[in-house]
Amino acid sequence: MTEPTPALFRPIALRGLDLANRIAIAPMCQYSALDGVAQAWHLQQLGSLALSGAGLVMTEATAVEPQGRITPGCLGLYDDQAEEALGRTIAGIRQFASTPIGVQLAHAGRKAASHVPWRGGGPLAADEGAWQPSGASPLPHLEGWQIPEELDEAGLDRVKNAFVATAQRALRIGIDLLELHGAHGYLLHTFLSPLSNQRTDGYGGSRENRMRFPLEVFDAVRAVWPADRPLGVRVSATDWLEGGLTIADTIAFGHELKSRGVDFVCISSGGIGRPRIPVGAGYQVPLARQFRAETGIVTRAVGMIVKAEHANRVIEDQDADMVALARAVIDDPRWPWHAAATLGAKLAYPPQYERGTPALWPGFGLAHAATAAHD
Incomplete structure (x- = not known):
């Protein structure tokens, strides 16, 4: 009798895009571009993860x-040089x-113009x-950081148009899926x-007003992104601070996104100030579970999901529809x-690497037993 496929390795469809399993590699800043232009590092890093x-x-x-x-x-993906370089990387x-x-x-907003982490x-x-x-x-x-310029009407239009133009560049280089970064203290x-x-115009004050610009950006990108390709949003579900964004706010935002055709939401948190998380x-x-239950949107969970059994349980228990891994795949690019x-589960290996599969390499068990012994 054939064993059922573990939940983590069941396929999922987002619009016209079929994903072989529920594992996503999360966006991970590399700080290795030159004037926004992808370099050799991006080819090896993304190529390895692919x-x-x-x-x-x-x-x-x-x-x-x-x-x-x-x-x-x-x-970046905001000019012809950046488009050509990332396009060449993807084609490779x-x-x-x-x-x-x-x-x-993404747009960094008030967190722009900072040093790379190792500086x-x-x-x-x-x-x-x-x-x-x-x-x-x-x-x-934070205290000591630059005071950002408040975006006026012209600035809002400029940024919205920049999201649209970058989406069109992504389409030209054959990208399969887009995600708007609405988390971690960045602009949206x-x-x-x-x-x-703390605006006093139509973009500040009430929850409805505070959602207005991110929703305008979403609508503008959705309008130029093909109907058969998924568009999602990453959010910080809570600021973890008194008076800050709450899961109730994020669920309300989710309902608005759903009415506009969002395909998935990735649930993260934090990024404003210095909360104790x-x-x-x-x-x-738990934030992903509540968001998914109350919105019905395909939901991706992130944050210290490290073990295979845990990731599978997240999907099996319907806490989320997908998981996204970041530092876990820095540690183990073959996670x-x-x-x-x-x-x-059975997972296809590139033919060049098939000799490293559990079925063909007697050392697999030895190697991973040694790893487990040190966990």
């Missing part, structure tokens, strides 16, 4: 305009991997090449959170292969 066995690989946060980069090293990967690839469209991550000084950040309101990310999140949005295994999964072996 061979991991995951159902979907996401690019890192990809800026829609130069001033929307977090750091000078952040990836597709010579050896058929894994669907998504792009996370401290703080704000750039003027003599270090800082540029003027923009935001929902003229409130700095700062409109949603009452802590960072109860980090632990699967600490954001999906190893998860399949642990759960008893």
Whole structure:
């Protein structure tokens, strides 16, 4: 009798895109672009992840305009040079991997113009090449950071048009899926959170007003993104701060997105100020569970999902429809292969690597027994 496929390895369809399993590789900033242009690092990094066995690989946060980069090293897709370079990277990967690839469209907002993490991550000084950040309101990310320029009507139009133009560039280079970055204290999140949005116009104040600009961006991108390709949003479900964004706010936002044709929502949290977040295994999964239950939207869970059994349980218990992994695949770029072996699922390997499968390599059990002994 054939054993049922573990929940983590069951396929899922998003519009016209069929994913082989429920594992996504989350966007992970690499801070290795030059003026937004992808380099050799991006080919090896994304190429390696495309061979991991995951159902979907996401690019890192990809800026829609130069001033929307977090750091000078952040990836962009806002001009012809950036488009050509990322297009060449994607074409190179597709010579050896058929894994669907998504792009996370992002604008750093008030967290722009900062150092890369290995240089401290703080704000750039003027003599270090800082540029003027923009935001929902003229409130700095943290004390000592630059005061962002509040986006006026022209600025809002500029940013919205930049999201649209970048989506069109992504389409030209053959991207399968788009995700708007509405989390982690970046621009769209700062409109949603009452802590960072203190506007007095139609884009601030009430929950309805605070949702207005992110929804306008979504509508504008959905209008140019093909009907058979998925469009999702990553959100911070809660700010973890008194007076901040709550899961109730995010569920209301989800209902609005659903009415506009969203295909999935990735549930993260935090990014505004310095909250005390109860980090632990699967600490954001309860947020995903509540969001999914109350909206009915395809939901992706993230946050300290490390073990195969845990990831499978998240799907099996219907806490989420997918999981997204980040640092777990930095640690183990073949995490999906190893998860399949642990759960008893079959996963296709590239033919060049078939000799490393559990069925053909007697050392597989020895290697992973040794790993387990050190867990």
